[in-house]
Amino acid sequence: MMINVKEKSIISNNLPKISKIKKSRKIVQFYIDFVNFLSLGWVKEKILVLVGKKIALEAYSIKLPCIFVVMKSKTTNSTALAPETVERQYKYWRLRIMYSLIIGYAAFYLVRQNFQVAAPQMLMELGCTKAEIGWVFTAFALIYGFGKFFAGVICDRTNARWFMPIGLIGSAFCSVFIGMANSLWVFILFYALNGAFQSAGWPPVSRLMTQWYAPSELGTKWGIVNASHQIGSIIILLVGSEILELLGWRYVFFIPAVFALLLSIFLFERLRDNPRSLGLPSIEEKENLLNDTGHSDDEEITFKEVFLEHILPNKSLWYVCMANFFVYIIRMGFFNWAPTFLQEAKNSTVMGAAYMNVIFELMGAVGGFIAGWASDRVFGGRRNCTSFYFMMVLILTLFMFWYMPSESIFVNTVFFFVIGFFIYGPQTLAGVSGAEFGSRRAAAAGTGLTGTFGYLGSAVSGWGVGKIADKWGWNATFIFFVFCAAAGAFFFMLNWNRTSQCYKVKA
Helix, strand or coil: CCHHHHHHHHHHHHHHCCCCCCCCCHHHHHHHHHHHHHHCCCEEEEEEEEECCEEEEEEEEEEEEEEEEECCCCCCCCCCCCCCHHHHHHHHHHHHHHHHHHHHHHHHHHHCHHHHHHHHHHHHCCCCCCCHHHHHHHHHHHHHHHHHHHHHHHHHCCHHHHHHHHHHHHHHHHHHHHCCCHHHHHHHHHHHHHHHHHHHCCHHHHHHHHHHCCCCHHHHHHHHHHHHHHHHHHHHHHHHHHHHHCHHHHHHHHHHHHHHHHHHHHHHHCCCHHHHHHHCHHHHHHHCCCCCCCCCCCHHHHHHHHHHHHHHCCCCHHHHHHHHHHHHHHHHHHHEEEEEEEHHCCCCCCHHHHHHHHHHHHHHHHHHHHHHHHHCCCCCCHHHHHHHHHHHHHHHHHHHHHHCCCCHHHHHHHHHHHHHHHHHHHHHHHHHHHHHHHHHHHHHHHHHHHHHHHHHHHHHHHHHHHHHHHHHHHHHHHHHHHHHHHHHHHHHHCCCCCCCHCCCCCC
């Protein structure tokens, strides 16, 4: 193949020593990938060198840093495989990827929620006020929320095997720097930066789930993987508290960071990208389903296509975003303020309130799984219809919990069981809906956008709920929660019969 002037220019600028390398093709390709990995300039071409034969250019339709070009998934051309071979391979990789995602995303919580565990001792030792620590949480929520959408867009164009571990490594290093700091502004800086890395955690999950599972089973499997939220949260709440008592608040950041770094290596070794990257047929080909995009998995998708075709005109996706906004106000409102409410309004002890928070998370895992299963098996893939029923029961439960004048630990525990169950069901299904309505080619972007709206709701639940409770008391707070539940139910109702396009089987 002849090399034109443009190709010569790119080669001379990017790989000046390539002609001197006399190693094997594999080593040369590793060198090229390593150079691209270190280069952070904005480029349009990736050079593929086949030593002694040819040099070709693959043009990209969107300018991305070279680090994301290296992470791009490579599709393997598959020969015709026997159906039993495909089924066996799918079964193996589905199990491997699922448990890796659960462990991996739980690891993100180890270097995310450790700040909440360490905060009480930090307040005493460093003399920070609650308002000052509150700014740290606010900075994280804003960066994390907006970061989820942009991380989703990038993840749809890259390889999840790279994307998720890099986010976890970044979060681990941020945790180390927070543990070494003594200044409020350093806390804000690195916890906000942590939010950016944390936003790279869930988009790969949504991408891989939609690539490996058919819509008819996606809700159930999503509910299982979604339990990683609660698994990570409970581990850091319990283990982090022990570390805090034994070693002090700084080690609450150091020790989880070490485990996060080790688990990032585990993730990279275990994860793979879509089925076609392993020489297997896509999920549509395997299950004989309609392709929800009309495009092949091999085709590139630009940011312009993502935004103008899959996001902006997608009313169903925006309805889910608005519903998730209100769901997160209640979810994070309970998570952040339930201990205070229980002690002030229900005369609970500190430990009693802590255990109820753990119960809230545990039942959330159960609720997420049951909601996913019901949306698959009972409601035929109608995630929003399922969420509507959950929200209606939640409204009734919130009324009963507040107006029942009981200080009984048993009664309050039962209500926390029920509230956790019915709030995490819609939270789980909002993620599934975001991935399905965004389409498989933009699943991570769709889920990222719903997550962005969710964490805008989380920001409201922090400062907003606290302000309402201070000014008008807990009565007004629960009226606000009921209003949010009703608003969430309304937006879910707007998508009553909406399902994934892929639910249909080819004729």
